[in-house]
Amino acid sequence: MTGSDFLQLDPSQTPRNGRTAWLAERLRAAITDGTLGVGARLPATRVLAADLSMARGTVAEAYKRLTEEGLLVTNQGGGTTVADLPVSAATPPLPHLREASPEQPLLEVSSGMPDLTSFPRAAWLRAERQVLATAGSEELGYADPQGAHRLRVALAGWLARSRGVSVAADRVIITAGVTGALSLLAQVLRDRGVATCAIEDPGADGNRRILDYWMDDITPVPVDEHGLDVTGLAGTGERAVLITPAHQFPTGVVLSPQRRRELLTWAQEVDGLVIEDDYDSEYRYDRTPVRAVHAGAPERVAHISSLSKVLAPALRLGWLIAPQALHDELVRKRWATDLGSPALPQLALAQLIESGTLERHLRSLRLRHRERRDAAVDAIERSLPGCAIEGIAAGLHLVVRLPEHLDDAEITARVRQAGIQVQPLSQHRFNPGPPGLVIGYGPHPIPRLQQAIKSIGEAIRPLLRQR
Ligand SMILES: Cc1ncc(COP(=O)(O)O)c(C=O)c1O
Known part of the structure; x- marks a missing residue:
């Protein structure tokens, strides 16, 4: 038996380009669906490289990536085996879609999650070890509520x-x-008498619910193909707005240069605040990341972002850069709330950034997500012919437009019967609008994603033909 047989790889399918990412993806899928069980020994890099007619360095790099992700381990003798990690907890084996029940969705292709199996466990452990080995005992005391200076x-x-x-x-x-x-921002704005805020419509349902909790009222402002309608915003009388300019959630549009200028003029004129949620601008596939709106008017924009899309939501690590006029009050509010975020994870993250590991991780993640995006687009074109796909140039999700006569909430309920959890566009709307599905492609290996989209297509296709 050859190395490629063992891994169920077909040498004739080896692509010409992007071979490292291709091989890593195939190996990852084989590990997460159980084809390669815990402890399984991988072929030597030389053997697999010869079988697949690729450079030995390519195979070594793919093994290295998966070792970084904690899926493989290199043994004393130099062999490589599948790691004894609770992989199944992170990525359940390929489900039997027909056995789904409404109470138990089997596969979530909802928006927003990155590929959590690629969290750089080994690098994070190394960073924590390094921090514990070098941090002085004073660093274990009460930290600065604004955050660790090093981070x-x-x-x-x-x-x-x-x-x-x-x-x-x-x-x-x-x-x-x-x-x-x-x-934090909502509370400080409230203290200053700004108890209402404008939001994008459609806009992220999660953010809307947070603002709804803290504020007296929220006002929806429509989004079109240029981003937020700033003339509409000016008509609301609001003095604060939450916006996702680099990659509008959920539609995926970029705020146009003209609208950016209008937005900053609006903020100046009403003595207002733009809250810029830059949640996933690292993932642009068509050009270099879009420059933050904050760069154009730092005293009018509060820039907020996090590592939820680059590392993992579980870290609960993010940041806020606010106008000087709000800064001290924000830090005071954080102090009075909980004295700030835990220090040790902050130091581990600082170590990851300083060593260049975060940027390397992001480069490989961008490639992986892009491959998954391509596979998702391909599968949607085959399974839902005629449905427009939008917002594919960036991020971790896309939007499939549905014919006007369909109710997207009903469609998602139907898709759920087939064992797939997907979000209706209406979930992110304030006012009614055209139907659609928001599909997240980040977390799933390509075969699982293809299978999920095929099932979505099977559930919806009969309805596409009805009028
Ligand atoms: C639009 C948007 N902003 C921000 C976030 C991330 O929130 P957090 O950093 O609190 O995890 C998400 C997560 O899904 C999101 O969709």
């Missing part, structure tokens, strides 16, 4: 490189994700 310095550099945000470390506030930043 704020590392983040200031990262934000300048990745988003064009130029900020001094003493203006960065570490928060519990975007959500922590948003609730």
Whole structure:
């Protein structure tokens, strides 16, 4: 038996380009669906490279990536085996879609999640070990409520490189994700008499619910193919707005340069605040990441983001860069709430950024998500012919438009019967609008994604023909 037989790889399918990503994806799928069980020994890099007619370095790099992800381990003698990790807890084996019940959705292709199986477990452990080996005992005491200075310095550099945000470390506030930043801002705005806020419609349902909780009222403003309708915003009389300009959630549009200018003029004229949720701008597949709106008017924009899409939501690590006029009050509010975020994970993250590991991880994740995006688009074109697909140039999700006569909430209930959890576009709407599905392609290996989309197609196709 050859190395490629063992892995059920067909050498004739080896692509010409992107071979490392291809091989890593195939191996990952084989591990997560149980084809390669815990402890299974992989062929030597030389053997597999010869079988697949690829360079030995390519195979070694694919093994290295999966070792970084914690899926493989290198043994003392140099052999490589499947790691003894609770992989099944992170990625359940390929489900039997027909056995789904409404109470138990089997496969969630909802928006927003990155590929959590690729969390760099080994690198994170190394960073934590390094922090524990070097941190002084004073670092185990009460920390600065604004966040660890070392992380704020590392983040200031990262934000300048990745988003064009130029900020001094003493203006960065570490928060519990975007959500922590948003609730802090909402409370401080309320204290100042701004108890209502404009939001995008459609816009992220989760953010809307947080603002709804903290504020007296929220006002929807329509989004079109250029992004938020700023003339509509000006008509609301609001003085604060929450917006996703780099990659509008859920439609995927980028706020046009003209609208950016209008937005900043609006903020100036009403003495207002733009809350910029830059939740996933690292994932652009068509061009370099879009520059943050914050860069154009730092005293009118509160820039918020997190590592939920790049590392994992479970870290609850994010940041907030606010206008000087709000900064001290925000830090005071954080101090009075909980004295700030835990220090040790902050130091581990700083270590990951300083060593370049985060940027390397992001580069490989971008490739993986892009491959999954391509596979999802392909599968949708085959399974839902005639349905437009939008928002594919960036992020971790896309939108499938449905014919006007369909109710997307009913469609998702039907798809759920087939064992697939998917979000209706209406879930993210304030006012009624055209139907659609929001599909997240980040977390699933390609075969599972293809199978899920095929099942979605089977559930919907009969309805597409009805009128
Ligand atoms: C639009 C948007 N903003 C922000 C977030 C991330 O929130 P957090 O950083 O609190 O995990 C999400 C998560 O899905 C999102 O969809």
